[in-house]
Amino acid sequence: MLRIVTCFKWVIDDADIRVDAESRKLNLARAGYKISSYDRNVIEEGVRIQEQHGGTLAAVTVAPPTAKPCLKDALSRGPDAAWFINDPSFADLDAHQTSEILAQTVRSQIEFDLIICGEGSGDLYSQQVGPALAEKLGIPCITWVNKLTFDEEQKQIIAHRKLEEGMEIVSCPLPALVVVLPDINSPRIPTLKQVLGAAKKPVHDVNMKTLGKVPEAHLRTDKILAAVMDRRRIRVAGDAEGIRSVVNSLIREGVIS
Amino acid sequence: MDFKLSEEHQLIRQSVHEFCDRYVCPIADEVDQEARFPAETMKRLAEQDWMGIPYPVEFGGAGADYLSYVIVVEELSRACAATGFILECHTSLASYPLFKFGTEEQKRQWLTPLCKGEMLGAFALTEPGAGTDAAASSTVAVLDGNQWVLNGSKIFISNSPVAGVIIVFAMTDKSKGTKGISAFIVPAGTPGLNIGKHLNKMGIRGSLTAEVFLQDCRIPKENILGGEGQGFKIAMMTLDAGRVGIAAQAVGIAQAALDESVKYSKERIQFGKPIGTFQAVQWMIADMATDVEASRFLTYHAAWCYDQGMPYSKEAAMAKLFASETASRQTDRAVQVHGGIGYIKGTKVERLYRDAKITEIYEGTSEVMRMVISGNLLR
Numbered sequence: 001m002l003r004i005v006t007c008f009k010w011v012i013d014d015a016d017i018r019v020d021a022e023s024r025k026l027n028l029a030r031a032g033y034k035i036s037s038y039d040r041n042v043i044e045e046g047v048r049i050q051e052q053h054g055g056t057l058a059a060v061t062v063a064p065p066t067a068k069p070c071l072k073d074a075l076s077r078g079p080d081a082a083w084f085i086n087d088p089s090f091a092d093l094d095a096h097q098t099s100e101i102l103a104q105t106v107r108s109q110i111e112f113d114l115i116i117c118g119e120g121s122g123d124l125y126s127q128q129v130g131p132a133l134a135e136k137l138g139i140p141c142i143t144w145v146n147k148l149t150f151d152e153e154q155k156q157i158i159a160h161r162k163l164e165e166g167m168e169i170v171s172c173p174l175p176a177l178v179v180v181l182p183d184i185n186s187p188r189i190p191t192l193k194q195v196l197g198a199a200k201k202p203v204h205d206v207n208m209k210t211l212g213k214v215p216e217a218h219l220r221t222d223k224i225l226a227a228v229m230d231r232r233r234i235r236v237a238g239d240a241e242g243i244r245s246v247v248n249s250l251i252r253e254g255v256i257s
Numbered sequence: 258m259d260f261k262l263s264e265e266h267q268l269i270r271q272s273v274h275e276f277c278d279r280y281v282c283p284i285a286d287e288v289d290q291e292a293r294f295p296a297e298t299m300k301r302l303a304e305q306d307w308m309g310i311p312y313p314v315e316f317g318g319a320g321a322d323y324l325s326y327v328i329v330v331e332e333l334s335r336a337c338a339a340t341g342f343i344l345e346c347h348t349s350l351a352s353y354p355l356f357k358f359g360t361e362e363q364k365r366q367w368l369t370p371l372c373k374g375e376m377l378g379a380f381a382l383t384e385p386g387a388g389t390d391a392a393a394s395s396t397v398a399v400l401d402g403n404q405w406v407l408n409g410s411k412i413f414i415s416n417s418p419v420a421g422v423i424i425v426f427a428m429t430d431k432s433k434g435t436k437g438i439s440a441f442i443v444p445a446g447t448p449g450l451n452i453g454k455h456l457n458k459m460g461i462r463g464s465l466t467a468e469v470f471l472q473d474c475r476i477p478k479e480n481i482l483g484g485e486g487q488g489f490k491i492a493m494m495t496l497d498a499g500r501v502g503i504a505a506q507a508v509g510i511a512q513a514a515l516d517e518s519v520k521y522s523k524e525r526i527q528f529g530k531p532i533g534t535f536q537a538v539q540w541m542i543a544d545m546a547t548d549v550e551a552s553r554f555l556t557y558h559a560a561w562c563y564d565q566g567m568p569y570s571k572e573a574a575m576a577k578l579f580a581s582e583t584a585s586r587q588t589d590r591a592v593q594v595h596g597g598i599g600y601i602k603g604t605k606v607e608r609l610y611r612d613a614k615i616t617e618i619y620e621g622t623s624e625v626m627r628m629v630i631s632g633n634l635l636r
Binding site for chain 2: 034069072073076189190191192193195196198199
């Protein structure tokens with residue numbers, strides 16, 4: 001029986017972020033939260049493999065207790081159970097801490113064959129949690145995956161890795177961790193019955209009492225400011241000469257070659 | 258007192274919003290301009306369990322509350338008012354009478370496929386000579402052996418060209434006035450049931466509306482709903498509940514007008530500044546937002562009363578009255594904010610402006626809403 005674990009993060013909905021034009025500070029007072037869109041692909045991939053091969057599907061997150069609404073959201077997308085690893089101090093963790101907390105929980109509480117993580121989180125996008133978690137669990141890690149299949153006979157996964165220079169197809173025995181790209185699937189929208197059924201699924205509460213020591217952060221955030229996009233306001237005429245000058249400047253700046 | 262939606266209700270809103278972004282918004286303009294029934298969306302609505310939201314799971318429904326249903330209609334209408342209405346008409350007007358007054362067998366046979374989205378439903382009450390005055394109905398039903406024979410004509414029957422079943426109201430005893438009206442379950446394809454050509458509507462053009470003709474249309478005796486003479490009561494109770502759905506549709510339309518106006522006010526530059534920096538526009542946006550919020554609270558409150566098993570007739574009428582007039586008023590403001598471009602087809606506010614008007618008319622006009630509200634206060 002295939003035991004799948006999907007990791008997800010509850011992040012600020014970037015559509016709700018307001019920026020103060022002068023100070024460039026972010027106003028998050030009315031911001032809502034959502035499951036990081038990369039992690040929706042993670043959960044969908046878990047659901048897809050479970051639909052084909054059976055087994056169990058868990059959703060795991062590390063978050064402050066205020067993130068509780070993330071559980072029904074995640075469970076409405078298909079997983080059988082959720083692990084809610086929470087503490088008020090988990091509001092601002094770095095990838096090193098998150099992967100350590102996940103590793104401790106998975107090692108002590110969750111039996112698994114396959115762990116799926118997203119390419120990066122929708123907020124910090126450090127792209128480190130997946131590989132770091134695999135390292136800490138001592139299992140192989142396959143990154144940049146945009147197609148994933150499970151070979152029941154051989155008990156191995158076959159993953160298509162989308163690399164800069166082409167595709168690489170690898171097979172790997174389980175247990176393993178896979179980091180998936182957003183183009184691996186198109187997440188389904190939860191049905192009404194799935195939304196209503198989410199509350200009936202088990203949630204395992206993991207807190208500091210059950211966790212070991214959480215390491216110190218390696219990263220400190222000093223300041224967050226909105227990016228400013230300066231436009232150059234260059235006017236180009238719509239004739240052949242103008243088109244030539246646009247193409248030339250794009251080549252010069254390495255946009256096209 | 259709690260003004261916060263439950264986690265489930267928030268998730269429902271999120272899922273409908275996502276659904277609309279993916280499937281409804283991209284075709285909304287085409288559905289309107291070509292007056293095309295969005296059949297592909299209907300199949301998807303069924304897959305999402307949205308075709309029988311407030312009805313029991315045993316009859317194919319989702320077993321959710323009325324507020325869930327209201328949220329779905331609101332969000333669908335925010336993207337496409339026609340799509341929101343097709344679902345509203347199907348759920349409130351066609352399915353509700355079956356749910357409330359149908360026998361177990363009728364529910365099994367008709368409510369279940371409706372809730373599963375295997376067929377659409379329609380509701381045929383209005384006649385050329387009997388709009389608000391339902392008692393002036395001239396369609397008649399006569400029992401002939403084991404069959405009812407229906408004769409007459411209905412007008413403005415939404416969903417009728419695509420419905421699998423129509424709830425038809427007809428006089429079984431003209432001398433009794435409203436107490437002589439009965440409701441019947443008429444399956445599509447019954448000989449003698451003919452659907453006229455599609456009416457060319459001003460708004461909600463993706464929803465198909467037509468005349469329905471009954472000429473010696475014979476249906477089985479057991480297809481009467483709720484017993485002889487119960488039709489007026491069935492129609493009034495159905496419309497009471499339906500009004501909350503129309504209020505939700507109006508809230509969705511008004512919200513969309515606000516969304517578009519806020520967006521445009523930030524983008525449109527005049528006199529070197531976004532027009533949203535001018536007080537004249539700011540005030541329109543402020544009024545719009547306040548009206549939308551008030552409409553939403555009235556609508557959710559009416560749905561909440563329904564869910565609590567409390568009387569909701571007055572609350573539903575207030576919600577529909579205020580939300581529909583808000584939709585008309587604020588889509589007008591939204592066109593004003595947009596200026597010339599708001600008058601051009603293909604601009605969303607132009608569509609919203611036309612879509613809004615009907616919410617003041619169908620399932621009880623604003624005038625009838627005021628009668629219902631004052632009647633509750635003065636009797």
